[in-house]
Amino acid sequence: MSKAAESEGRSGHSMQGRLLMGLLALLNRPRVRFILPSGESVSAGKDVPVADVKIKNARALTRLLADPGFQFAEGYTAGDIEVNGDLSVLIEEFYRCRVEHGDSKGLAAQIGSWLRRARSNTLTTARFNIHHHYDLGNAFYALWLDPTLSYTCAYFRSRQMTLEHAQVAKMHHVARKLRLRAGESVVEAGCGWGRLALTLARDYGVRVRAFNISTEQIASAREAAWRAGLDDRVEFVEDDYRNITGRYDAFVSVGMLEHVGIANYPELGRLVRRSLTSTGRGLIHTIGRNAPLPLDRWIRKRIFPGAEIPSLAQMSSIFEPNELSVLDVENLRLHYAYTLEYWRASFEGARERVAEMFDDAFVRMWRLYLAGAAAAFRTGEMQLFQVLVTPRNNNDLPLTREHLYLI
Amino acid sequence: MSKAAESEGRSGHSMQGRLLMGLLALLNRPRVRFILPSGESVSAGKDVPVADVKIKNARALTRLLADPGFQFAEGYTAGDIEVNGDLSVLIEEFYRCRVEHGDSKGLAAQIGSWLRRARSNTLTTARFNIHHHYDLGNAFYALWLDPTLSYTCAYFRSRQMTLEHAQVAKMHHVARKLRLRAGESVVEAGCGWGRLALTLARDYGVRVRAFNISTEQIASAREAAWRAGLDDRVEFVEDDYRNITGRYDAFVSVGMLEHVGIANYPELGRLVRRSLTSTGRGLIHTIGRNAPLPLDRWIRKRIFPGAEIPSLAQMSSIFEPNELSVLDVENLRLHYAYTLEYWRASFEGARERVAEMFDDAFVRMWRLYLAGAAAAFRTGEMQLFQVLVTPRNNNDLPLTREHLYLI
Numbered sequence: 001m002s003k004a005a006e007s008e009g010r011s012g013h014s015m016q017g018r019l020l021m022g023l024l025a026l027l028n029r030p031r032v033r034f035i036l037p038s039g040e041s042v043s044a045g046k047d048v049p050v051a052d053v054k055i056k057n058a059r060a061l062t063r064l065l066a067d068p069g070f071q072f073a074e075g076y077t078a079g080d081i082e083v084n085g086d087l088s089v090l091i092e093e094f095y096r097c098r099v100e101h102g103d104s105k106g107l108a109a110q111i112g113s114w115l116r117r118a119r120s121n122t123l124t125t126a127r128f129n130i131h132h133h134y135d136l137g138n139a140f141y142a143l144w145l146d147p148t149l150s151y152t153c154a155y156f157r158s159r160q161m162t163l164e165h166a167q168v169a170k171m172h173h174v175a176r177k178l179r180l181r182a183g184e185s186v187v188e189a190g191c192g193w194g195r196l197a198l199t200l201a202r203d204y205g206v207r208v209r210a211f212n213i214s215t216e217q218i219a220s221a222r223e224a225a226w227r228a229g230l231d232d233r234v235e236f237v238e239d240d241y242r243n244i245t246g247r248y249d250a251f252v253s254v255g256m257l258e259h260v261g262i263a264n265y266p267e268l269g270r271l272v273r274r275s276l277t278s279t280g281r282g283l284i285h286t287i288g289r290n291a292p293l294p295l296d297r298w299i300r301k302r303i304f305p306g307a308e309i310p311s312l313a314q315m316s317s318i319f320e321p322n323e324l325s326v327l328d329v330e331n332l333r334l335h336y337a338y339t340l341e342y343w344r345a346s347f348e349g350a351r352e353r354v355a356e357m358f359d360d361a362f363v364r365m366w367r368l369y370l371a372g373a374a375a376a377f378r379t380g381e382m383q384l385f386q387v388l389v390t391p392r393n394n395n396d397l398p399l400t401r402e403h404l405y406l407i
Numbered sequence: 408m409s410k411a412a413e414s415e416g417r418s419g420h421s422m423q424g425r426l427l428m429g430l431l432a433l434l435n436r437p438r439v440r441f442i443l444p445s446g447e448s449v450s451a452g453k454d455v456p457v458a459d460v461k462i463k464n465a466r467a468l469t470r471l472l473a474d475p476g477f478q479f480a481e482g483y484t485a486g487d488i489e490v491n492g493d494l495s496v497l498i499e500e501f502y503r504c505r506v507e508h509g510d511s512k513g514l515a516a517q518i519g520s521w522l523r524r525a526r527s528n529t530l531t532t533a534r535f536n537i538h539h540h541y542d543l544g545n546a547f548y549a550l551w552l553d554p555t556l557s558y559t560c561a562y563f564r565s566r567q568m569t570l571e572h573a574q575v576a577k578m579h580h581v582a583r584k585l586r587l588r589a590g591e592s593v594v595e596a597g598c599g600w601g602r603l604a605l606t607l608a609r610d611y612g613v614r615v616r617a618f619n620i621s622t623e624q625i626a627s628a629r630e631a632a633w634r635a636g637l638d639d640r641v642e643f644v645e646d647d648y649r650n651i652t653g654r655y656d657a658f659v660s661v662g663m664l665e666h667v668g669i670a671n672y673p674e675l676g677r678l679v680r681r682s683l684t685s686t687g688r689g690l691i692h693t694i695g696r697n698a699p700l701p702l703d704r705w706i707r708k709r710i711f712p713g714a715e716i717p718s719l720a721q722m723s724s725i726f727e728p729n730e731l732s733v734l735d736v737e738n739l740r741l742h743y744a745y746t747l748e749y750w751r752a753s754f755e756g757a758r759e760r761v762a763e764m765f766d767d768a769f770v771r772m773w774r775l776y777l778a779g780a781a782a783a784f785r786t787g788e789m790q791l792f793q794v795l796v797t798p799r800n801n802n803d804l805p806l807t808r809e810h811l812y813l814i
Binding site: 099159291311313319320379393399400402 | 697699733734735786808
């Protein structure tokens with residue numbers, strides 16, 4: 001214990017310690033212990049802390065007090081803040097405190113400032129935003145994603161499934177929802193490394209045109225199509241989804257909507273409508289929220305520039321102006337929490353190689369992002385929606401959803 | 408053919424005939440032939456008409472030209488307008504013409520005028536509005552509903568099911584979505600004749616408190632509970648859903664939301680939230696729309712005063728302000744078209760007894776209402792949504808929806 005801390009010992013806290021106490025009170029007293037650079041220990045209550053947060057220098061502490069959510073992440077990334085305990089459980093504690101005590105006023109203010117700041121995803125900025133994240137290199141993602149290179153929520157038909165099996169199960173769940181029949185045509189918006197497109201073509205006998213603006217991913221997908229002998233039935237197009245042309249029996253988009261931007265939803269809906277035949281089906285798989293709320297500022301700055309996570313009401317602006325009937329909405333929230341636990345474990349297993357590719361700060365930044373996302377799905381801060389739609393006039397519909405399960 | 412019609416014969420139409428032609432052109436040329444009181448025949452095109460509409464006197468024709476949708480229904484009810492052909496197919500033709508040619512501008516105007524006119528469902532007007540429809544007499548509904556007295560959309564696991572079996576299947580589908588376990592408690596808002604409440608108590612071992620403001624229905628439900636020996640586990644409360652108190656493992660409402668009024672949705676959501684335990688489930692089964700649109704004016708005046716049919720975005724105002732997570736949305740639109748075909752057939756079978764109870768005009772009014780509703784569900788003018796929700800923090804969730812189907 002340093003002398004400064006010792007001198008204040010029993011009598012109370014330093015000025016910064018008192019500020020931090022006040023902040024924790026405002027945050028509804030999360031069960032977390034902070035260790036300040038002086039060695040001073042600060043908690044908001046007497047409960048056993050879920051984790052310790054060690055702030056290693058005065059600069060990090062000052063910044064944390066000024067802008068806590070954002071600067072915690074920046075300080076953790078820089079190595080100026082260390083966590084003793086499970087990072088994801090720590091973040092979960094903050095989420096739970098916020099929800100259990102309600103925070104509607106702060107929420108409204110956040111939304112207001114977010115609406116003013118929201119950046120649009122024009123064709124050019126979209127390209128920049130996508131490159132920022134998805135072009136970190138296929139070698140990087142291959143280190144910790146499952147062998148299908150699926151970077152979206154898996155579907156665990158049982159908790160015993162491996163991540164790889166659950167990712168494959170997700171592809172079949174999507175295909176069954178779309179009721180794909182041999183000879184039909186499918187367009188995919190935002191195809192990642194292409195595994196869904198290849199699976200649909202191979203196992204359901206459909207033709208697929210798959211769009212993506214990530215150069216690295218498209219190159220990898222084309223190679224995989226060629227290796228699988230599917231390059232005559234799957235076309236990977238390096239282009240923005242807004243340039244999709246033609247009519248298809250199915251439109252599918254898994255994990256792209258997060259990057260579309262809410263202001264662009266009606267335009268996306270027009271595209272879905274005009275891309276579908278009169279009996280066509282469309283499926284959008286996306287992270288969602290229970291109510292409108294801006295994406296965490298740090299995540300938007302460091303991880304997903306341009307990303308926006310919609311509520312179902314916000315998603316409705318895709319469908320409602322465009323005579324699209326919503327047939328089915330399924331919330332797979334907990335599946336994403338499980339998916340993220342797999343990713344966190346394999347990311348930690350690969351951290352030395354990731355550090356060689358980038359640096360230690362990058363490892364910490366991504367560790368924090370994955371831990372925070374797991375906490376968000378465990379606490380209901382985030383949801384995962386699969387929404388199935390069809391043109392309003394389509395009466396070629398199954399009576400029940402049994403076909404998804406009776407296999 | 409009258410002399411007036413004959414004199415204009417080949418050369419053209421009467422003034423009113425020309426006005427009607429103009430009107431049909433504005434309605435995107437439905438394939439319908441009108442026979443005017445003079446005997447003059449008016450169609451908008453050369454296609455074979457789906458039905459003939461005979462206007463029997465000048466007053467009905469004048470009114471029809473001034474306010475077509477509303478006065479068609481009024482004239483049909485009065486017996487001043489007759490239809491040769493299937494009434495439901497006739498209405499379907501008008502819906503299809505409107506959709507296939509788009510009518511967004513007319514739509515916006517309609518919505519504006521509807522918002523200005525919308526009446527609120529206060530506790531008092533709600534009671535009036537509900538009595539108008541549901542207190543026509545249990546004997547009346549017993550004439551043409553299935554034996555379970557279910558006056559909501561059934562669930563046809565196969566097209567071969569009888570209506571009665573499909574209504575029972577609907578109750579079990581709802582119970583399975585709610586994952587009811589023996590010993591749990593359920594509150595039902597708007598319980599009709601009480602059959603769902605009784606089925607849940609008998610087959611799932613739960614206790615049910617069921618609310619309804621229809622005096623006739625509550626009396627009948629209580630008697631049924633007593634006869635079934637379930638009156639110790641099912642309590643029928645003659646009161647407004649807004650007076651529900653207590654906490655329950657499940658909240659269920661089948662076919663009531665249509666009468667709640669969109670302005671009251673956030674209040675309903677608060678009620679759902681405060682009525683549910685932390686692992687509680689809520690299910691709302693309601694007629695819906697693909698996009699906001701006022702309910703047909705005639706239906707609101709003659710059949711369902713105070714009713715409003717929401718889009719999913721409008722329904723979101725129940726859930727999004729109240730930390731309720733949407734787990735599952737299922738659209739059962741075609742099931743309501745099938746249900747209505749059963750009701751239409753049995754209503755026609757009972758028409759003489761209905762005429763004795765009321766009069767011929769009542770028979771025509773209800774025939775038109777049932778035919779129009781069938782057309783609305785066949786064409787996608789109306790949807791049927793079942794929405795399952797839970798408090799945000801509830802992680803006691805099934806991984807899949809297999810339990811709904813693997814029985």
